[in-house]
Amino acid sequence: MFGSIFNSLESFLIMQNFTYYNPVRIVFGRNSIARLPDLIDAQKRILFLYGGGSIRKNGVYDQVRQALQGRALVEFAGIEPNPRYETLMRAVALAKTEKIDFLLAVGGGSVLDGSKFVAAAVRFAGKDPWDILNKQAPVRDALPLGTVLTLPATGSEMNGFAVISRDSSQEKLAFGSEKVYPRFSILDPAVTQSLPRDQVANGIVDTFVHVMEQYMTFPVNAPLQDRQAEAIWLTLIERAPAILKEPVDLDERAVYMWCATQALNGLIGCGVPQDWTTHQIGHELTAFYGIAHAPSLALVLPAVLRSQRDRKKEKLHQYGERVWGIRETGTDSLDAAIDHTRDFFESLGVPVRLKDYNITDRHFSAIVDRFSQRGSKLGEHGDISSEKVAEILQMIA
Amino acid sequence: MFGSIFNSLESFLIMQNFTYYNPVRIVFGRNSIARLPDLIDAQKRILFLYGGGSIRKNGVYDQVRQALQGRALVEFAGIEPNPRYETLMRAVALAKTEKIDFLLAVGGGSVLDGSKFVAAAVRFAGKDPWDILNKQAPVRDALPLGTVLTLPATGSEMNGFAVISRDSSQEKLAFGSEKVYPRFSILDPAVTQSLPRDQVANGIVDTFVHVMEQYMTFPVNAPLQDRQAEAIWLTLIERAPAILKEPVDLDERAVYMWCATQALNGLIGCGVPQDWTTHQIGHELTAFYGIAHAPSLALVLPAVLRSQRDRKKEKLHQYGERVWGIRETGTDSLDAAIDHTRDFFESLGVPVRLKDYNITDRHFSAIVDRFSQRGSKLGEHGDISSEKVAEILQMIA
Numbered sequence: 001m002f003g004s005i006f007n008s009l010e011s012f013l014i015m016q017n018f019t020y021y022n023p024v025r026i027v028f029g030r031n032s033i034a035r036l037p038d039l040i041d042a043q044k045r046i047l048f049l050y051g052g053g054s055i056r057k058n059g060v061y062d063q064v065r066q067a068l069q070g071r072a073l074v075e076f077a078g079i080e081p082n083p084r085y086e087t088l089m090r091a092v093a094l095a096k097t098e099k100i101d102f103l104l105a106v107g108g109g110s111v112l113d114g115s116k117f118v119a120a121a122v123r124f125a126g127k128d129p130w131d132i133l134n135k136q137a138p139v140r141d142a143l144p145l146g147t148v149l150t151l152p153a154t155g156s157e158m159n160g161f162a163v164i165s166r167d168s169s170q171e172k173l174a175f176g177s178e179k180v181y182p183r184f185s186i187l188d189p190a191v192t193q194s195l196p197r198d199q200v201a202n203g204i205v206d207t208f209v210h211v212m213e214q215y216m217t218f219p220v221n222a223p224l225q226d227r228q229a230e231a232i233w234l235t236l237i238e239r240a241p242a243i244l245k246e247p248v249d250l251d252e253r254a255v256y257m258w259c260a261t262q263a264l265n266g267l268i269g270c271g272v273p274q275d276w277t278t279h280q281i282g283h284e285l286t287a288f289y290g291i292a293h294a295p296s297l298a299l300v301l302p303a304v305l306r307s308q309r310d311r312k313k314e315k316l317h318q319y320g321e322r323v324w325g326i327r328e329t330g331t332d333s334l335d336a337a338i339d340h341t342r343d344f345f346e347s348l349g350v351p352v353r354l355k356d357y358n359i360t361d362r363h364f365s366a367i368v369d370r371f372s373q374r375g376s377k378l379g380e381h382g383d384i385s386s387e388k389v390a391e392i393l394q395m396i397a
Numbered sequence: 398m399f400g401s402i403f404n405s406l407e408s409f410l411i412m413q414n415f416t417y418y419n420p421v422r423i424v425f426g427r428n429s430i431a432r433l434p435d436l437i438d439a440q441k442r443i444l445f446l447y448g449g450g451s452i453r454k455n456g457v458y459d460q461v462r463q464a465l466q467g468r469a470l471v472e473f474a475g476i477e478p479n480p481r482y483e484t485l486m487r488a489v490a491l492a493k494t495e496k497i498d499f500l501l502a503v504g505g506g507s508v509l510d511g512s513k514f515v516a517a518a519v520r521f522a523g524k525d526p527w528d529i530l531n532k533q534a535p536v537r538d539a540l541p542l543g544t545v546l547t548l549p550a551t552g553s554e555m556n557g558f559a560v561i562s563r564d565s566s567q568e569k570l571a572f573g574s575e576k577v578y579p580r581f582s583i584l585d586p587a588v589t590q591s592l593p594r595d596q597v598a599n600g601i602v603d604t605f606v607h608v609m610e611q612y613m614t615f616p617v618n619a620p621l622q623d624r625q626a627e628a629i630w631l632t633l634i635e636r637a638p639a640i641l642k643e644p645v646d647l648d649e650r651a652v653y654m655w656c657a658t659q660a661l662n663g664l665i666g667c668g669v670p671q672d673w674t675t676h677q678i679g680h681e682l683t684a685f686y687g688i689a690h691a692p693s694l695a696l697v698l699p700a701v702l703r704s705q706r707d708r709k710k711e712k713l714h715q716y717g718e719r720v721w722g723i724r725e726t727g728t729d730s731l732d733a734a735i736d737h738t739r740d741f742f743e744s745l746g747v748p749v750r751l752k753d754y755n756i757t758d759r760h761f762s763a764i765v766d767r768f769s770q771r772g773s774k775l776g777e778h779g780d781i782s783s784e785k786v787a788e789i790l791q792m793i794a
Contacts, residue, residue, distance in 0.1 A: 014648045015655075017426025022419070028668065029414025221648045224632045224656050231624030239620065251411045251618045258412075258667070259621050267664075270655070271425065 013220045015271040022266055024158045025184040028258070030250075032188045033060070033148055036067040036104075039184045040146060044102035045072040047095050049115045051079050051107045058194040060150055064106055074098045079107065082286060082293070083114030085130065085166040092121045092129070095143065103145040105182075109154025112147050113162035116180040119143040132175050133164055139177035147185045151195060152257040153203030153294070155210060155264025157185035165287065172283045187261065189254040197244060200253075201348040202294030203260060204240055208233065208344070209278055209297040210263040216305070217273040217380035219314045226318065229268040232259050233323045240348060277378040278304050281389060284367040289359055298345040298352050303395035305338045307388070308379065354396050364393040410617045412668040419663055421555045422581040425655070427647075429585045430457070430545055433464040433501075436581045437543060441499040442469040444492050446512045448476050448504045455591040457547055461503055471495045476504065479683060479690070480511030482527065482563040489518045489526065492540070500542045502579075506551025509544050510559035513577040516540040529572050530561055536574035544582045548592060549654040550600030550691070552607060552661025554582035562684065569680045584658065586651040594641060598745040599691030600657060601637055605630065605741070606675055606694040607660040613702065614670040614777035616711045623715065626665040629656050630720045637745060674775040675701050678786060681764040686756055695742040695749050700792035702735045704785070705776070751793050761790040 027035055040046060048064065055061040065073075076091045095103070095118060105115035119142040121129035131137035149157045156162065161176040192200070215229045236243075236259055242252040262268070281304070282296035291299070309316065313334055320326035320337030328336075346352050354362075371378075372386035384392075424432055437443065445461065452458040462470075473488045492500070492515060502512035518526035520538040528534035546554045553559065558573040589597070612626045633640075633656055639649040659665070678701070679693035688696070706713065710731055717723035717734030725733075743749050751759075768775075769783035781789075 015426075015651050017429065019422065019424050021422040025416065025418040026667075027416050029412075032414065221652060223636065223652055224628060224659065227628030227631055228625055228659075231621060231628050234624055235621045254412050254668075255618060255620055262621065262625075270423075271651075 013218065015220055015222045016273070018271040020266055020270050021178065022158065022181070024182050024265075026158060026187060026261070027184055028187045029254075030188060030190055032186045033063045033191075034067050035186070036064065036146075036148075037071075039186075040068070040071070040102055040104070042071070045074070045098065045100050046102045046104050047074050047076055047091070047098065047100040047118075049076045049079060049091060049103060049105045049107075049111060049118065051077070051081075051111050053077065054194075055106055055150060058150075058191065060106060060148065060191050064104070064148060068104075074100065079111045079114040081110045082163075082165045082172065083110045083117070085117075085133075085164055086168075088114050088117050088121070088164065089129070091115075091118045095122045101143065103143050104148070105145060106148040106150065108149070108151030109156045112149070112156035112182075113154070113164065115145055115147070116142075116156070116160070116162040117164050117175070119145045119180050120175070120177060130166070133166075133173040134171075136175065139175070139179045142177065142179035145180060145182050147182045148191070149185055149187050149257075150191045151199060151203060152187075152192065152260035153199075153206040155207075155261060157182060157187065158261045158265040161264075163283070170287050172287045185261075187257050189250045189257050192253045192257065193248050193250065197246070198349065200244055200256070201350050202292065204236055204243065204256065204348055205294040205298050205345050205350050207256075207260045207263045208236055208341075209294075209301055211268065212301060212341075213276045213279060214269040214272060214274050216312050216315050216319065217275050218312070219318075220272055222270075222272045225268055225270055225272050230319075230322050232263050232268070235259055237323070237344065240344075244348065273380040275304075275378075275380045277308075277384055277392075280376075280378055281367070281392065284370060288364075288366050289357065291357060295351055298342075298350045299354065299396050300392070302338055302342040302352065303392045305341070306335075306395060307392045308384075309334050309338070311381070362397045364390070364397070367393065410615065412617055412619045413670070415668040417663055417667050418575065419555065419578070421579050421662075423555060423584060423658070424581055425584045426651075427585060427587055429583045430460040430588075431464050432583070433461065433543075433545075434468075436583075437465075437468070437499055437501070439468070442471070442495065442497050443499045443501050444471050444473055444488070444495065444497040444515075446473045446476060446488060446500060446502050446504075446508060446515065448474070448478075448508045450474065451591075452503055452547060455547075455588065457503060457545065457588050461501070461545060465501075471497065476508045476511040478507045479560075479562045479569065480507045480514070482514075482530075482561055483565075485511050485514050485518070485561065486526070488512075488515045492519045498540065500540050501545070502542060503545040503547065505546070505548030506553045509546070509553035509579075510551070510561065512542055512544070513539075513553070513557070513559040514561050514572070516542045516577050517572070517574060527563070530563075530570040531568075533572065536572070536576045539574065539576040542577060542579050544579045545588070546582055546584050546654075547588045548596060548600060549584075549589065549657035550596075550603040552604075552658060554579060554584065555658045555662040558661075560680070567684050569684045582658075584654050586647045586654050589650045589654065590645050590647065594643070595746065597641055597653070598747050599689065601633055601640065601653065601745055602691040602695050602742050602747050604653075604657045604660045605633055605738075606691075606698055608665065609698060609738075610673045610676060611666040611669060611671050613709050613712050613716065614672050615709070616715075617669055619667075619669045622665055622667055622669050627716075627719050629660050629665070632656055634720070634741065637741075641745065670777040672701075672775075672777045674705075674781055674789075677773075677775055678764070678789065681767060685761075685763050686754065688754060692748055695739075695747045696751065696793050697789070699735055699739040699749070700789045702738070703732075703792060704789045705781075706731050706735070708778070759794045761787070761794070764790065 123141040285296040378384035516539040682693040721737040775781035
């Protein structure tokens with residue numbers, strides 16, 4: 001009864017005031033890596049950051065070196081998945097020693113995120129750059145950064161956010177700043193040719209959930225943003241089989257690449273409440289149990305939706321109807337929308353059940369304790385406590 | 398037969414390479430004019446450009462003066478609808494005399510477009526700034542510009558384009574440059590409170606046709622852009638009655654304002670062929686016959702679609718099905734999609750028939766002659782000659 005009054009009040013809520021600013025220059029399409037020389041001033045001293053060497057195998061490394069022949073270029077390799085603070089601080093030291101004034105990040109979301117942190121840390125005026133993550137210390141300046149994206153998924157190529165992990169404290173923390181927007185991002189679908197199938201499937205899940213976090217809250221009067229979000233889902237669902245098929249169809253990879261970018265560049269989040277509970281719990285599954293990012297989301301999202309089903313019912317209904325074609329109303333239709341979502345992840349080959357992982361602590365007490373210690377409340381209403389997180393984790397166990 | 402081969406070949410065309418760059422900072426929502434002091438550096442000498450004085454009646458003028466109290470501010474009033482080169486060159490002279498280093502455009506698309514031209518002309522290194530329009534002379538520098546939008550329609554607040562008219566030659570010409578992107582645009586739905594109903598209806602038509610010009614071509618593999626375009630149409634069609642109703646519902650005006658901005662900020666045009674035939678013919682109806690911009694589009698668009706119906710059949714069918722719910726296939730369904738479009742414009746109260754205007758030359762020979770002299774070919778295939786333009790004009794006569 002109280003719930004239904006609350007929900008009907010919320011239905012009248014208006015679009016929120018917002019600022020949208022996204023100055024990233026997207027250079028999209030075949031052979032776009034060759035445009036690097038036009039995008040970086042000739043006199044810049046460039047630090048070329050990358051990951052574990054996959055770019056050496058797929059030809060991207062050679063394309064970058066070729067395009068930047070004759071430029072002052074220093075390399076920093078070895079930024080790992082879930083980029084580690086400890087690794088990145090070595091890049092910071094190198095950038096200072098080498099008097100670097102431009103960062104070129106070549107890789108997936110981890111390399112891009114890590115490079116954003118390096119950009120901010122090199123110019124950080126405070127004592128300890130960890131404060132950028134731990135205390136959300138303001139980023140007042142950063143090295144300019146450009147990117148060549150090799151694994152579409154995180155949206156990092158067109159936003160000012162980064163997620164960084166620290167070994168010593170088993171923490172995975174985020175920061176965001178306008179100062180770390182890439183000056184440009186090169187998106188050439190051909191670089192995805194050699195990606196393993198499961199990485200592409202994971203990227204589709206990550207993209208799907210990014211849209212969900214910005215959509216599945218309480219309704220405000222933002223019908224365009226709703227439909228822009230649904231546009232991404234409808235495209236992903238329609239094209240997922242073609243995106244994943246072998247031999248690779250680069251035109252379909254182009255579609256996927258643009259979906260991933262549009263899902264987290266701020267546009268669909270303009271003026272609407274956001275959730276991010278699934279990401280916050282998922283990050284802890286990664287930090288404590290080593291479950292990769294997208295699979296952690298595929299595990300957590302259905303549980304979050306079931307737990308919050310009645311509070312999210314208006315948007316869940318709209319989602320079910322417009323995205324999955326569910327015509328019925330009522331509780332069953334809400335459950336059906338959640339089932340469709342989980343089944344979609346499963347159809348991509350991404351595990352959606354905890355039994356697929358070797359996890360013995362079924363109470364996830366380390367995660368619950370951490371939320372309890374932080375005292376953070378999750379969700380669009382800011383009322384998901386650590387007790388509620390424990391309930392959600394039980395639902396996936 | 399040849400046509401059908403051509404069409405089936407085109408169906409396999411891929412998403413085009415593209416660059417997307419849009420650094421405009423959108424400040425959206427109630428009371429956002431008060432944020433002006435944070436958006437313009439304190440030491441700037443500001444030229445405050447506006448139109449015919451409506452902003453003096455609706456309180457926007459006072460809000461701007463209030464927000465910028467104590468700043469070095471010079472005014473230039475009188476930028477007219479279809480802004481005139483002759484008027485704008487007086488603003489250029491004033492900006493130079495007053496050593497202006499920031500332009501603040503407050504008004505609708507005409508004031509914004511006119512101010513973009515002023516921004517480029519003040520810093521133009523060539524001899525005659527008319528060359529920017531007439532010869533597409535490159536704009537290498539421009540004064541920084543900010544805007545307060547009062548009439549959503551043209552999308553000028555979030556792009557680098559402007560359309561300028563010249564009395565002496567009865568011309569209406571466009572230019573575009575990254576240098577004239579607004580540094581910021583303030584979008585406060587409250588400023589639309591006092592707009593006459595027909596200006597809002599015209600703005601809805603303008604927005605609708607902007608989407609059409611970037612969508613209704615031949616199909617390429619860009620399903621996300623298609624759905625992002627359809628998102629704007631579906632929102633406009635669903636909300637048009639609420640947007641136009643009295644008393645004004647500012648929350649619905651906010652929806653409309655964001656649709657208008659999203660329709661022409663480059664996003665939905667990424668990687669797809671574009672048409673713009675309707676705008677190019679419409680501009681001449683404005684230049685020669687004084688028909689306002691949106692009504693000229695409402696007249697011309699249905700004729701262009703009928704004329705190009707078979708060449709645009711794939712996208713016309715998709716549009717009819719997804720936007721108007723037409724389930725049938727075949728020629729009738731294409732005609733139905735065109736009829737729905739014209740009926741929608743009519744439902745807004747915008748004239749869609751030539752008899753609503755007092756035009757005696759039913760051959761539109763001045764317009765046809767102009768296209769003939771220019772030798773320009775319109776349309777996504779670049780094959781709509783002046784003879785074809787004459788046919789299209791006959792269809793509206």
